Amino acid sequence: MxxxxxxxxxxxxxxxxxxxxxxxxxxxxxxxxxxxxxxxxxxxxxxxxxxxxxxxxxxxxxxxxxxxxxxxxxxxxxxxxxxxxxxxxxxxxxxxxxxxxxxxxxxxxxxxRAVEWQPQDVAPELAQSLWQRLPMLTRLEAGRRTPVRLALRWPGAGSVEFGPRGTDMVELTGEPGELVLFAFGRGARTTLRVDGSPAAVATLAAALPVPRG
Structure with a gap:
């Protein structure tokens, strides 16, 4: 292994x-x-x-x-x-x-994270591995359910975009582990920053869990 x-x-x-x-x-x-x-x-x-x-x-x-x-x-x-x-x-x-x-x-x-939790650092090697797998994960998981265009951003590394074209964009920014958890439907328990119009964010939240403000 x-x-x-x-x-x-x-x-x-x-x-x-x-x-x-x-x-x-x-x-x-x-x-x-x-x-x-x-x-x-x-x-x-x-x-x-x-x-x-x-x-x-x-x-x-x-x-x-x-x-x-x-x-x-x-x-x-x-x-x-x-x-x-x-x-x-x-x-x-x-x-x-x-x-x-x-x-x-x-x-x-x-x-x-099912109980009271605090953010933890992820080892750089693991963070990079999760980031490399994120494009595939979005196609298998969140990409099938999002009603808006999404950009998952890791500051300093770039972004992964997916979702229906021609719809409003919502950006979620954070570390790769948090982005992966969002892609798997655990977004409500992440530390991601969510940016987008209130209507677009509300539309996304109706389909996928997003971080609580």
Whole structure:
């Protein structure tokens, strides 16, 4: 496992362990136990993982996840912390970093920001990795839902623009981690600055969570 994904895995495992099995998360309807079961399923049950994204397979995924959730919580955290088994696709060279850096960062913040929280610095290597992945993430996530043109700006680095052309522009400015969390629907729990006309911001807020003023 390469550095950013490995570091975020250990950070997330530590947050899960400290929170205990019944803590809230930003994943709607999930406690930390549910999140831990999801993480273990994702890299240990290739037969059930597709249902995370494919609605037609979601029923089977939910049943497998419910089975994992019945295991002792400490076992789930230990399995996740130890990394993917040898035959998991996530054990292939490079796959962990490519597939899990964003996943683990977002879920770590799902645990950390579900309760009272304070901003934390993100390591420069991780910030750069999140920034590089942001254009793809906007196409997969927020880009499908935004009713206005968006510009996600990292000061000094540039911006990622997406959304319907010909509509009003809303700019969200901040660090890459905050921008990634917005793209994944966690915008209400970010420190981003939002700039745009009141009407455009209100239109965006009706479709996607934005930072509270």
């Amino acid at each position: 390469s550095n950013s994904a490995r570091t975020e895995r250990q950070r997330l495992a530590g947050l899960l362990s400290a929170a205990g099995p019944d803590a809230p998360t930003l994943c709607e309807g999930w406690t930390t136990r549910d999140l831990a079961a999801h993480l273990v399923l994702r890299e240990r049950r290739a037969d059930a993982a597709p249902g995370i994204r494919v609605q037609a397979l979601a029923g089977w995924t939910a049943r497998v996840q419910a089975g994992y959730a019945q295991r002792p919580y400490e076992e789930l955290v230990r399995l996740f912390r130890s990394g993917p088994p040898r035959l998991s696709p996530f054990a292939l060279p490079g796959v962990d970093e490519a597939a899990n850096t964003v996943e683990y960062f977002v879920h770590a913040e799902d645990v950390r």
